[in-house]
Amino acid sequence: MSSSIQPKRIRKDPAARRAEIVDAAAAVALTEGLECVTLRRIGEELAVRPGLISHYFPSAEDLVAEAFGSAATAELDHLLPAGRPEGTPRGDLARFLARTSGEAYDAISRLWLNARHLSRYRPVLRDRVARQEAAWRERLETLVRDGVRAGEFRTADPLAAAVQILVVLDGLGVHANTATPERPAAVLRMAVTTAERELGLPPGALDRTTD
Amino acid sequence: MSSSIQPKRIRKDPAARRAEIVDAAAAVALTEGLECVTLRRIGEELAVRPGLISHYFPSAEDLVAEAFGSAATAELDHLLPAGRPEGTPRGDLARFLARTSGEAYDAISRLWLNARHLSRYRPVLRDRVARQEAAWRERLETLVRDGVRAGEFRTADPLAAAVQILVVLDGLGVHANTATPERPAAVLRMAVTTAERELGLPPGALDRTTD
DNA sequence: GATGCTATTGAGTGTGCGACCAATAAGCAA
DNA sequence: TTGCTTATTGGTCGCACACTCAATAGCATC
Numbered sequence A, B: 001m002s003s004s005i006q007p008k009r010i011r012k013d014p015a016a017r018r019a020e021i022v023d024a025a026a027a028v029a030l031t032e033g034l035e036c037v038t039l040r041r042i043g044e045e046l047a048v049r050p051g052l053i054s055h056y057f058p059s060a061e062d063l064v065a066e067a068f069g070s071a072a073t074a075e076l077d078h079l080l081p082a083g084r085p086e087g088t089p090r091g092d093l094a095r096f097l098a099r100t101s102g103e104a105y106d107a108i109s110r111l112w113l114n115a116r117h118l119s120r121y122r123p124v125l126r127d128r129v130a131r132q133e134a135a136w137r138e139r140l141e142t143l144v145r146d147g148v149r150a151g152e153f154r155t156a157d158p159l160a161a162a163v164q165i166l167v168v169l170d171g172l173g174v175h176a177n178t179a180t181p182e183r184p185a186a187v188l189r190m191a192v193t194t195a196e197r198e199l200g201l202p203p204g205a206l207d208r209t210t211d
Numbered sequence C: 001g002a003t004g005c006t007a008t009t010g011a012g013t014g015t016g017c018g019a020c021c022a023a024t025a026a027g028c029a030a
Numbered sequence D: 001t002t003g004c005t006t007a008t009t010g011g012t013c014g015c016a017c018a019c020t021c022a023a024t025a026g027c028a029t030c
Helices: A014-031 A039-045 A050-056 A060-079 A089-099 A103-118 A123-149 A158-173 A190-198 B014-032 B039-045 B050-056 B060-079 B089-099 B103-118 B123-149 B158-173 B190-198
Strands: none
Touching (some): A014 A039, A014 A103, A039 A050, A050 A060, A089 A190, A103 B103, A123 A158, A158 B158, B014 B039, B039 B050, B039 B060, B050 B060, B060 B089, B060 B103, B060 B123, B089 B123, B103 B158, B158 B190
16 A cells, blocks of 8 residues: 555664764754754654654754754865865865855855854854854864965954954845845955955956866 | 633733733844744733734734844834934944944844745735845935035945945854854954945044043 | 723644653664 | 564643634714
8 A cells, every 4th residue: 555654663873873864863953944943854764753763852952053053064074174275275265265165155145144043032042043153253264374375365463354254254145035135246356355455466366267 | 710811801002002912012023033923922911812912913014023123123213313414424324333232233143034034935024125225325325415415425426335344244144143252353343444445434433532 | 870892811722842761663782 | 593672652731822703882973
């Protein structure tokens, strides 16, 4: 008959099951929003009873925070790989700015917007957001310092430069949920312009060459 | 006994009642968030049955959108009064920037954040947000144009200048719900710096003198 | 003072949520 | 094979929400 029934229980290794839950939650958070990360929704995603999710996350709020943290961390690692940089600081920064522009980044902008708002009501999530902000800030600041050390960038305050770039990105990303009218070219280039200005680079120095 | 009972019905003029509802909803939206604008919550606020709110707003989503629109419009009128400006464009802009900095503006930042996120799920609200964005943009652009005409500002693209200022304000306001660590002075001054740069003003020209 | 309109109430429906808990069965160890 | 641990199920409870609708009562009009 109906091939969807599954009378057989599948018992998994707790660590693996937990990881599976977090992955599913992160995916739902990214595509549907953090308020859709519910016990029922994630249980359905994994073809498992909601109670099981409760078993691993006695408080649903913890799962929501974990989903955000997981998704944001993965994205940061994609945008600005940690450890030894792959290319020159200038190239890495250009790639970072290229990736944080365009519609492909909208999903991430939406997630941040979502998390920052939901932080208002969810203390656990608020902590995670603060930690993620710090991680992004530090990763970008490190890149700036590397660039200064390599003689590619010039700034008296790497932290201030990094934060200013992030503020502009936040400001640009805020419209991810609303149909934005055509924006002036100067606005679309704000992130690049800000980075070039704060890092003492000539205009166009951070335009993406390849990617 | 209990003085809270009120067996007596109060029948009000529909227009007045509707305005009363919108005002209450706007106040709740501002202080507690748009998701707290529910039939029950607003009814409780006005000491009225939830069904009455339904009577005036058959769809709750309309009330939420109206609450946001009302609050945002009132705030815009406070920040940048329409009609004939009160002082010089430079003075008006300096006052605007002063008012959009500091913690007093956090409630508004929270509201915008709230509305922009909730727009993801509520089409009616999304439309209102788009209209409010346009209103803020146009009001600021007008101020810039006035300043250019008066010879106080210098820019080739008033719209681009206005939007850039708003993007920076959005970026700065995004942290209203999270405890932000001490930010570099250069970051705190970003809005003023951006305005001065885009409008061809010397540094410090937009620092608030009085308020 | 009687009448009619409608603002307002009261009660009920259905949905989705987190949390809780006892019963079940998978898989490992003895 | 037997037994134990615990991952997993199935069901329930209480809460908050939007929405519906018939009954009620304020108030203006006649």
